[in-house]
Amino acid sequence: MPEKLNRTVAIDQQSMRCTLSEAKKIYNLPFNDLLYRAQTVHRANFNPNAVQMSRLLSIKTGGCAEDCGYCSQSAHYPTGLKASKLMDVERVIAEARKAKEGGATRYCMGAAWRSPKDRDMGAIVAMVRGVKALGMETCMTLGMLSPGQSAALADAGLDYYNHNIDTSERFYREIITTRTFAERLDTLSNVRGAGIKVCAGGILGMGETADDRVSMLVTLANLPSPPESVPINMLIPIPGSKLADAAPVDPIEFVRIIALARILMPQSHVRLSAGRTEMTDEMQALCFFAGANSIFVGDTLLTADNPGEDHDAGLFRRLGLTPMALEPNT
């Protein structure tokens, strides 16, 4: 019997609150039923052929005190990455201007910090104001934030804050020991409390089980408000890092997680994030069909490679996808 379409999911304007066992049932549906359901939810909430385009810039690279096992920027692993100081505000704004000319509508600035120091807040606030003045959406990812730091960023006009929960609560301590899953959730709550939109997702391919992946999505979907943006990264194995030799993810399982994210968080942008250089065009096409509707554009992410603009332009042309326009109030 084919899976009967759950119409309440398709028209529900809220996030679908759900338990781990309900989510697992959806995840394990026959692939065609799962994709049909995800695409139906997608169409009820978004233009199915429009994809939001974000550009990343590492404003402070490497030398990070945290021990995240996947990261090129952790000082705990010999990844060979050269650490650098916080970039000048003017340079950041000049780079954002180039990204805008390249078609990006959101500019995401990332720093390899456990959390920002108060002495850095002036420059950070100036970067937000400068990039916003170009007419782009702004996003930052700077590590943990206090309520006060969140308020300062909100006041500067920051649109989004990216802070990933990365995996399930159970598996988190296998990947990071210098902070807890609960601390991650605290920052998400501080950011939300300040009125900033939330971008939170995770990584597949770190040795976690399918249950860990589903559990991560259930945690995100059951936040007091679901994240507006949900990045799903495929691990880019970094030589020298703890996860340098992690086994690759099965592409079909990856697509299933994208579909589940779309079904559990009907109104969120699901971002097909790191790892696209290792994905075939066909796999990316399936991800878009499953409900992914945002990507990072440009040759580099923070430190690792991303498909270049030429490749993405070709893919968009072949799939008939168009860049999503900015919302009018930005």
Ligand code: SAM
């Ligand atoms: N330091 C801040 C933090 O950890 O929140 C911001 C930067 S951090 C690089 C942002 C996110 O990038 C991480 O939470 C992780 O999900 C993702 N990421 C980092 N390295 C990655 C890799 N090698 N492969 C895939 N995703 C990665």
Ligand code: DTB
């Ligand atoms: C996210 O979820 N993915 C982006 C962004 N948030 C900051 C970062 C991906 C980093 C990939 C590895 C690198 O470039 O070093």
Ligand code: SF4
């Ligand atoms: Fe530091 Fe962020 Fe990398 Fe962790 S993911 S080591 S906090 S830059």
